[in-house]
Amino acid sequence: MCRSVKTLFNFDPPATEEEVGAAALQYVRKISGSTHPSQANEAAFEAAVAAIAAATQELLDNLVTTAPPKDREVEAAKAKARSAKRFGAEA
Known part of the structure; x- marks a missing residue:
């Protein structure tokens, strides 16, 4: 999976x-395999x-959960902590 593709479901x-x-x-x-396609x-x-954006939006619109929505700031802080642990503290 692409590391830069983030979870989009169940956020507030x-x-x-x-x-x-x-x-x-x-x-x-x-x-x-291309960041910029040829003409x-x-x-x-x-x-x-x-097409993929439309399919993704349809998926997100149709998914259901009983879990409370996640807070974007809290999840970003968790990701930053995981990154610091994995790669070491930033200089």
């Missing part, structure tokens, strides 16, 4: 259209990003 506030689009873009970049592939690349 919910994931934005921009976050869904960014996740779709990262996925397409990963599987295509010949640009239409296919953009179509894939749009």
Whole structure:
């Protein structure tokens, strides 16, 4: 899985259209092996990003849970702590 693709489900506030689009873009970049497609592939690349963003949004809209929504700031602090533990404290 792409490390830069973040969990988008069950947050308060919910994931934005921009976050869904960014996740779709990262996925397409990963599987295509290209950060910027050639002109010949640009239409296919953009179509894939749009389709994956739409599928992602549909998935998020249809998932259900009884767990309370996660707080973005708390989750970001946890991720930062995990990163510091894994890679050492920043200088």
